[in-house]
Amino acid sequence: MAPDGSTARTGAARGHIVVVGAGLSGLAAALHLAGRGCRVTIVERESFPGGRNGILERDGFRFDTGPVVFTMVPLLEEAFRAVGRSVSDYVTLQLLDPAYHAFFADGSRLLVRPGYEKMREVIEAESGAKDARAFDDFVVWLRRLNDVELPHFIDANFNSPLGLFRSPRAVAELLRLGGFKRLGPEVARRFSDERLHRVFTFQSMYAGLAPDQALALYAVITYMDSIEGVWFPEGGMHAVPAAMARAAQDAGVEIRYEVTVDQVSRVPGGAVSGVVLESGERLAADAVVVTADLPVAYERFLPGLTPPRVARRGQYSPSALVWHLGVKGELPEATGHHNIHFGKEWSQAFTDLMKTGIPMRDPSRYVAVPSVNAPAVAPEGAHTLYALEPVPNLHVGRLEWNREGPRLRDRMLTFLDSFGYPTDIVTEELVTPADWQAQGMAAGTPFALAHTLMQSGPFRPRNVDRRVPGLIFAGSGTTPGVGIPMVLISGKLAAQRVQEMRR
Template sequence: MSQVVVIGAGLGGLAAAVRLAAAGRDVTIVEANDVPGGCCGTATLGEYRFDTGPSVLTMPEVLADVFAAAGEDMESALPLRRLDPYYRLRYHDGSHLDVVAGEDAMTERVRELSGAAEAERYRRFRARLGELFDAEWPAFIDRDMTRLRDLARPRVLARLAALGGFRSLDSLVKSHLTDHRLVKAHTFQALYVGLPPRRALGIYAVIAHMDTVGGVFFPREGGMHAIPRALAALAEKAGARLRYGVRAVKVEAGPSGVSGVRLDTGERLAADNVVVACDLSRAHTGLLPKGAGDWRLRRPRYSPSCLVLHFGLDRRLAGQAHHTLHFGGEWDATFEALRAGRPQPDPNLLVTYPESDTGAAPRGHATLTVLEPTANLRGGADWDRLTPRLEDRLLGRLADLGYGDLSSAPRLTLDPPAWARLGHSAGTPFALDHRFSQTAWFRPAGAARRVPGLHFAGMYTAPGVGVPPVLISGRLAAERVLESAR
């Protein structure tokens, strides 16, 4: 039986392990932490529990497909609920827009905010988002990009160009919408790929389609960390072994390819195939064998990072949406500051209030998470001095926005140095940005060309950052392993 070692029990590694175990492979997952999840992590502070990773879940069918690969129904193991609204967008001028399900309902919200003419423009733009998604998803997102010929799809590229996919995201959206508030609603997603809207390609409008049209979801119990816990249980049920609290220190390889993995316990796990699903930049500093180098990582360009404050509240917040985006009064200047490695002058904030996750706080209490984009560690800031300044400013901003004085509330802070301590290169949990030279085939390859049997999954590989892309990367890695055995 083929022996596979998966390094990292994050979403990508777990997705690969589930499929490989279900296909009859002998799978061992090695995870340095004591729980599964990787970037989709969890932390506690007294009686409060926080999700320390992604808070936005879209495309639940991608997750359901992992369960289906093992013959299981996701709804039974991991029931989800659709958020309503998906987002609440609050603007500097005091107006707001709830992003809701359904074309007619959403068009009516736009009409109330921006008028009948803009509502019709929005309806046409929504159709354009769907066209971009239909062209891009099967050809470039849900497809293996380890070979150059996979990128050369003239008809699809021509179609994407005709739809505006190779314009800047900013100009694409502005060619359809005139209200700056709606433009922001469909371009802030550029932050997910680590770029300002003026530098992100129009193809990333598919992210706006995924969350404003397809919807945003949340586990009914256990928060976002319920996802890796359910996947880990699924992998074990399929026959995989999980080793927690054990670190892989070296992938061994010979002339014919990988042969095993050395652990920090001194053990050696024999392997015909290895799937590396951890921080790829760090893996290249000693974990990987000679010959595994990838020219795409010679000059990596990392995404910005973030300052995240997790609060334990002694009260519930009436009428608060699960996700609220507070847009600052400055727009272009915030992105320019990020690009230059400076603090944003008037940052846009993502506030997450997982009210339905009742197990995250004592009865009558709640948790609140606030994310402010920041430069990563490559910016050279003195974070020992900068973090307290940004925390104080953020507390003041939250008070002004109506959240009250949170200065004495239990608080867990994650800044770029903290992300680095958690194992993220450049102190960013968002890996490489998605400029053209780090997209699709140009992103680090999913397999080592000169080391047979060595595969990669996670946000450093294609398709890239985000829960659905990372799950897809795991599927693609599993498919390459299974294909190599035929």
Template sequence: MRSDDRGPRSAVVVGAGLAGLSTALHLRGAGVEVTVLEAQPTAGGRCPEVTAGGYRLDVGPTVLTETDQLARAFKAVGESLEDHLTLLEVDPAYVAHFADGSSLSMHSDPQRMRDAIRDLAGERDAAGYDRFVRHVQRLYDVELPHFIDRNLDGVHSLLRPALPRLAALRGFGRLDRLIASFFHDERLRQAFSFQSLYVGVPPHRARGMFAVVSAMDLVHGVTYPVGGMHAIVRAMVEVARAHGVEFRFDHQVDAVRQVGDSYEVRTPHTAHAADAVVLTCEPARAATLLADPDALRPDTTAAPSCVLLAAGVPAGLPGSGHHHLHFGTSLRGAMDDITSGRLMRDPSFLVSVPTRTDPTLGPAGADVLYALFPAPARDGSGADLDWRQLRGAYRDHMLRCLTAAGYAVDDLVGEQLITPQDWDDRGMPWGTPFSSAHTFRQSGPFRQPNVIGPRLALAGSGTTPGVGVPMVLISGRLAAERVLAGRGHRRHPDHG
């Protein structure tokens, strides 16, 4: 990806999260002079660094998949990912714990996974797993190059042979029915459909195309960076600086204005001129920065939010395994609660213990605990929940659930508790870190487009291709391609 004589010579990237860093590296690799403006004093965005009491705590994403997308950002400037980050395999990728007391270690190795399923549920479901792996890999092979890893210009850009192939793979049917066609045991149906929650839609409302997420983690594998998830940010900033990208922190952008063939990006103290601009904030925030507030029509259906508890555990935690999925009696019931604006009455939740993979995140013999409980977004009926009042009681509820699940949480160090109100206070629309939900009308070419104007683009989870670490890294590259082409035009999916 190289800039030609018609391409931009300079660019401002607004935001130093993963999307902004990906954009900066891809633009710099094309020969563009890049300045990154970040409102916070450090880089990271939704992947921040929190150190407390001798512990490094993840308070953003914890699951890393599809590391080829990360490697592409480093390769854009001629660097190798392996020279800057150490990635460790997480095996098992998850341990699923079910309401009946049974559990399942979920491996990326197909034979080990097959054996584990056979031991849990019998040969019929083990054979179903074989078919499932083949199916989700076919979905991945269709979706990644044609629907995820490319810029889309309206529905007409999907009128190609890949579309009927996706339909033939039941990509437009219901995800829960797709999963049920492979697995008879309800526990397995839960374990292989929860990934739709990553994109903000319960399995019984999600499209079958989102089974592709299972290919990303349960087939291709889960990794974890030494030093915690923020180590990704540190490495990307280090490489970007080494290649001439300029970072300016504590620079809150107030406005972006087109001036002739270029742009002026204003902060309270300075104005930056650039040939191109990429905004990595949420679309609703980006709209407030533009002279024309109608330039963007952000998506309006929020993904569910969460309550996050992260802390050090000095005495350590029993057992093994990095990522743990704890299912209640009915995953559907829990998700119905959330989408109806209620707290889960029968909770399902994620617990990660990253010190199982990287012991350096805490003192010797200690562990780091990360617990994520899905919760309603501050939208619709969920807006009626007063998290300032609920905060203490819900924390106690989480601790009781964790204790019942076997985690020793009597002594926590450096505790971080983040509720939907806290996400809201941090500027995340609807009080959710997961942006807009991937409903059918907010996915693919229907999602908020990344084109705003000539050499003016969006990146991040609120635009294409969507939510998740691999997706925001891809979004940064796609935004870079947009401004390098220099042919942006305002468009909304309703316009085709």
């Protein structure tokens, strides 16, 4: 019996699976595989789990170095349920209300509150009855998009683009809903208050696209955080991979930390036979799940094997300048956990970022203050700040980051000070696109391939390579894409690929 009480399929139960990387996708894959009766070994080069969802401790401050917005808890619950556990057995999650504090160039502020009723109250009070009524229809549209997309196009493996037509009714419904129109205009035509246009479309940046460029079907990301809500794990974001790692170990998964993979080993016919570690040790495996960024995975682990064309020549998402600060002092009164400061410019700022390849001249910025809900991450009388500004990736921009980084850091300091954030800096860490590249992220972006139409769904690099049977990919560079919900699903889809292989 599997830990969840179900009967594990015999073929998979006999297999040994090696997962390269203890990030969220690797941990999700391990949990789903363990639930199917597989023997699983995770090898992780760091001394802790999390991958991009890592942690930095310095001078009494603790920083989450990866994603800072957590949504769609049921997807995390599904991974724990695979081994007969529950999220609440390992970590406590708090629903943030407000989810975001949105600040605008005219000095106004909007609170983005979780759920339909609370957000409708905000819109009626701030934007008027007409936009509140528009929100009624907007929520129905978002939910319908989510209900169609999630099972048919997100939580699904594709073997070829023809897979798009295995659910013709779903495709027809997406067309009827206007999913293939542009997100920005679709939102703009619904609401009169221009602030709502920004609040309900900035999420397209998670998909690596400007709102006017993104397909309307990516409003599903808006649904995930603006309707379903944003959550925060007790102790910080790193508590999630730490909890997943403990659940995996309790289910029998072996996790080997501070172990670096040199390459994926193959038999003469090309099929996977295991991995070779930098120490020279060989781990035999029936299948290997690799979670590194796709182009980097081929370069490091599969020398001589050409990556898929889209991974080599595709359009990558913008990058981010991230500044971690440990500061002394009090926060301004209006500060929340998640704060978005919109610049005056909107379309021009995206042109700077994605076409011209220069820093936004009038940037919108995001500031997280985790110490608002997790006081233990900073000493008494101090706070942790996570300040992010979108910047060009290394394919679009030709910037010298050893010079540009400090310049933008100083510009960011001026911005923080102007909004009243404490700027008595005790410790800091600045992360530029050059640093992301050094960490193994293609094009110097932590957001992988952008979700253009031809890089999404069945057109995104698949999580298997027919030239190497037994090799499976997981993570943001493959199916279904970028963001915590997507990489959790990618781990489950990788486990399904292993199951298919063993039939």
